[in-house]
Amino acid sequence: MPPLKQYLLTPGPTPVPERIALAMAQPIPHHRHAAFEAVFEEVRHGLGWVFQTKQDVLTYACSGTGTLESAMVNVLKRDDEIVYVNGGKFGERWGKIAEAYGIHAHEIKVPWGKAVEPVQIEEALKEHPKTAAVYVQASESSTGVAHPVKEIAAITRGRDTLCVVDAVSALGAMPLPMDEWGIDVLLAGSQKALMLPPGLAWVAASEKAWKKSEGANLPRFYFDWKQERDSQRKNQTAWTPAISIILGLAEVLRWLKAETLPKIYARHERLARASRAAMKALSLELFADRPVVSITTVKSPAGVDSEKLVKLLIEKYGVTLVGGQDSVKGKIFRIAHLGYFDDFDIVVAVAAIERGLADLGYKAKPFGTGVGAAMTTMAEFDATT
Amino acid sequence: MPPLKQYLLTPGPTPVPERIALAMAQPIPHHRHAAFEAVFEEVRHGLGWVFQTKQDVLTYACSGTGTLESAMVNVLKRDDEIVYVNGGKFGERWGKIAEAYGIHAHEIKVPWGKAVEPVQIEEALKEHPKTAAVYVQASESSTGVAHPVKEIAAITRGRDTLCVVDAVSALGAMPLPMDEWGIDVLLAGSQKALMLPPGLAWVAASEKAWKKSEGANLPRFYFDWKQERDSQRKNQTAWTPAISIILGLAEVLRWLKAETLPKIYARHERLARASRAAMKALSLELFADRPVVSITTVKSPAGVDSEKLVKLLIEKYGVTLVGGQDSVKGKIFRIAHLGYFDDFDIVVAVAAIERGLADLGYKAKPFGTGVGAAMTTMAEFDATT
Numbered sequence: 001m002p003p004l005k006q007y008l009l010t011p012g013p014t015p016v017p018e019r020i021a022l023a024m025a026q027p028i029p030h031h032r033h034a035a036f037e038a039v040f041e042e043v044r045h046g047l048g049w050v051f052q053t054k055q056d057v058l059t060y061a062c063s064g065t066g067t068l069e070s071a072m073v074n075v076l077k078r079d080d081e082i083v084y085v086n087g088g089k090f091g092e093r094w095g096k097i098a099e100a101y102g103i104h105a106h107e108i109k110v111p112w113g114k115a116v117e118p119v120q121i122e123e124a125l126k127e128h129p130k131t132a133a134v135y136v137q138a139s140e141s142s143t144g145v146a147h148p149v150k151e152i153a154a155i156t157r158g159r160d161t162l163c164v165v166d167a168v169s170a171l172g173a174m175p176l177p178m179d180e181w182g183i184d185v186l187l188a189g190s191q192k193a194l195m196l197p198p199g200l201a202w203v204a205a206s207e208k209a210w211k212k213s214e215g216a217n218l219p220r221f222y223f224d225w226k227q228e229r230d231s232q233r234k235n236q237t238a239w240t241p242a243i244s245i246i247l248g249l250a251e252v253l254r255w256l257k258a259e260t261l262p263k264i265y266a267r268h269e270r271l272a273r274a275s276r277a278a279m280k281a282l283s284l285e286l287f288a289d290r291p292v293v294s295i296t297t298v299k300s301p302a303g304v305d306s307e308k309l310v311k312l313l314i315e316k317y318g319v320t321l322v323g324g325q326d327s328v329k330g331k332i333f334r335i336a337h338l339g340y341f342d343d344f345d346i347v348v349a350v351a352a353i354e355r356g357l358a359d360l361g362y363k364a365k366p367f368g369t370g371v372g373a374a375m376t377t378m379a380e381f382d383a384t385t
Numbered sequence: 386m387p388p389l390k391q392y393l394l395t396p397g398p399t400p401v402p403e404r405i406a407l408a409m410a411q412p413i414p415h416h417r418h419a420a421f422e423a424v425f426e427e428v429r430h431g432l433g434w435v436f437q438t439k440q441d442v443l444t445y446a447c448s449g450t451g452t453l454e455s456a457m458v459n460v461l462k463r464d465d466e467i468v469y470v471n472g473g474k475f476g477e478r479w480g481k482i483a484e485a486y487g488i489h490a491h492e493i494k495v496p497w498g499k500a501v502e503p504v505q506i507e508e509a510l511k512e513h514p515k516t517a518a519v520y521v522q523a524s525e526s527s528t529g530v531a532h533p534v535k536e537i538a539a540i541t542r543g544r545d546t547l548c549v550v551d552a553v554s555a556l557g558a559m560p561l562p563m564d565e566w567g568i569d570v571l572l573a574g575s576q577k578a579l580m581l582p583p584g585l586a587w588v589a590a591s592e593k594a595w596k597k598s599e600g601a602n603l604p605r606f607y608f609d610w611k612q613e614r615d616s617q618r619k620n621q622t623a624w625t626p627a628i629s630i631i632l633g634l635a636e637v638l639r640w641l642k643a644e645t646l647p648k649i650y651a652r653h654e655r656l657a658r659a660s661r662a663a664m665k666a667l668s669l670e671l672f673a674d675r676p677v678v679s680i681t682t683v684k685s686p687a688g689v690d691s692e693k694l695v696k697l698l699i700e701k702y703g704v705t706l707v708g709g710q711d712s713v714k715g716k717i718f719r720i721a722h723l724g725y726f727d728d729f730d731i732v733v734a735v736a737a738i739e740r741g742l743a744d745l746g747y748k749a750k751p752f753g754t755g756v757g758a759a760m761t762t763m764a765e766f767d768a769t770t
Contacts, residue, residue: 063627244629
């Protein structure tokens with residue numbers, strides 16, 4: 001018998017297309033020679049297009065957390081005050097990074113599953129008028145919530161305060177026009193909508209952020225933006241880049257450009273709607289009050305530990321989903337539709353959930369009810385667009 | 386006509402074996418699930434074996450420079466003094482990182498192509514007795530010099546001073562028994578003797594370094610060792626790891642273990658001798674006074690700009706070598722024998738050099754003289770071992 005067929009249906013890492021995996025397996029060029037520079041120039045332009053910015057998009061060899069840190073050390077001064085939104089695992093991380101650097105961080109604590117209200121940002125800035133920057137997630141992966149980034153950027157726009165947006169699980173899934181909305185720092189990572197393995201992360205900064213950066217005095221070296229920008233403008237990186245993943249990125253960006261941004265966003269929206277319809281059809285409750293298009297977060301039904309569900313689905317059916325962390329551990333599970341997912345990935349995820357829940361004693365509806373709802377939603381979406 | 390066949394014969398990135406490239410192209414597991422943990426546990430043990438240490442070897446998603454920075458921020462206090470050896474591009478970097486963090490760095494400047502003398506370390510420590518750590522390269526890639534790491538570690542051993550060794554282009558090519566020699570911090574990167582694409586870097590620290598780390602107060606987050614060690618002991622990483630490269634690493638470590646360390650070192654030594662014999666046979670002069678086994682650095686003959694040679698070899702023959710940087714730009718070129726190189730890679734490199742030099746007007750000997758000397762040396766090595 002062959003080993004259990006594996007379905008990686010998680011919001012990061014997301015599935016890597018076979019052709020991209022093979023593009024990354026090709027012999028790599030030396031990063032200080034013309035062949036690499038040509039690829040990197042193409043990649044830089046493509047990233048500017050995804051980020052919807054005229055600014056440089058810097059490519060780092062690191063995980064998304066590295067660029068989160070870079071978004072503090074490159075723009076802040078010692079003793080600066082910041083405001084950050086903590087509505088989940090990643091929001092919490094802003095506070096931890098700030099603590100490591102001795103930054104005065106004012107937390108806006110939001111219950112898991114809820115989005116911050118723009119008025120909370122306004123109030124925080126009224127209370128702390130010297131705030132140098134507001135830090136927020138476009139998509140809080142741990143809860144599946146989309147914070148209202150456009151509205152927050154509109155609030156910071158007229159002030160001497162930056163709007164820093166972690167879009168690791170949002171960029172390339174939903175509209176985040178950096179320049180148009182006035183986002184000052186936008187961060188993303190490779191293992192999400194851009195369909196690559198983890199290992200690359202990106203950051204782009206507005207004129208306003210670069211200007212603030214001139215006065216920044218927190219120590220930094222590997223994550224120093226200026227050094228990196230100087231190199232990357234010559235189609236080089238300051239430090240040895242993750243060459244193989246960059247080869248994959250070049251190919252992914254060609255696909256995405258051909259698809260166009262509106263279609264990319266619609267593709268994500270469509271699968272998000274289908275997933276939600278499926279869960280509702282199974283009488284399951286969604287967890288996020290303002291759900292992000294990349295992840296559907298679902299409350300585990302009464303009596304079912306979502307950790308057990310996730311474990312069962314991996315071990316018995318080869319289907320990898322993710323559960324909840326910290327305070328919602330055992331209480332939620334998450335369906336991803338981010339990057340290289342199609343209709344049948346959602347069909348598989350929903351069918352696996354139907355089967356797994358039944359195995360654990362929850363079967364509100366006949367098998368296929370969730371799958372049918374997902375398919376119906378997809379078909380309706382296709383008929384109206 | 387097919388495109389020009391490409392030969393990547395550089396000391397980093399080094400050639401990636403086809404089978405490893407395919408191992409990295411396999412579907413990746415989720416990094417928070419058991420399938421990854423099993424691979425990572427194997428990798429952790431394998432790394433301990435290569436590093437020859439009982440300490441944890443921490444895996445980071447970054448380039449080598451990231452771990453260089455980590456080796457300062459994790460062990461130093463504000464206002465600490467350090468001593469560093471600057472004998473090339475990478476030695477110079479210690480000074481730049483120290484400057485970024487406001488560390489008092491005492492430079493031992495060594496001419497490019499020369500190794501530091503142990504007595505220079507002794508004198509520096511006499512002059513600066515409070516030195517918290519000595520920073521040195523085992524292999525200074527920019528010059529092809531091996532600094533006397535064993536002797537330096539013997540000097541720091543009895544003091545309250547750490548010996549920090551950048552072994553990015555040395556680990557897995559030459560003996561560097563960390564615990565036995567008393568090296569306190571040993572750093573390495575994936576794109577060298579371990580035959581992988583760039584994107585991973587490693588660091589291991591001695592008991593003495595961990596102890597010093599307890600008093601360290603430089604700010605750090607992504608590169609915080611403690612956080613990473615706590616996670617990695619659970620076969621996890623603190624931040625999302627570069628999963629695909631770790632899959633390749635597992636396979637590489639299996640090969641290397643089967644080969645055994647003495648044979649790995651002999652393999653490098655053998656190709657180093659062959660390369661040097663070839664250059665001497667062509668009446669070319671070596672640049673390094675204490676050459677490292679991983680790189681042979683050669684002075685360009687009078688009248689030949691090594692930048693032109695390197696450019697010609699890439700463009701006309703598809704052979705990628707590297708030239709010199711900064712003060713030796715145009716004056717040296719480098720032959721790599723690090724990682725996945727065999728006899729015929731050296732044959733190709735030497736033949737390309739013979740041909741390229743002739744194209745540029747230098748032909749001291751008949752074609753094949755260098756290649757013949759390399760082959761003779763290899764055959765003699767085989768006959769005596």
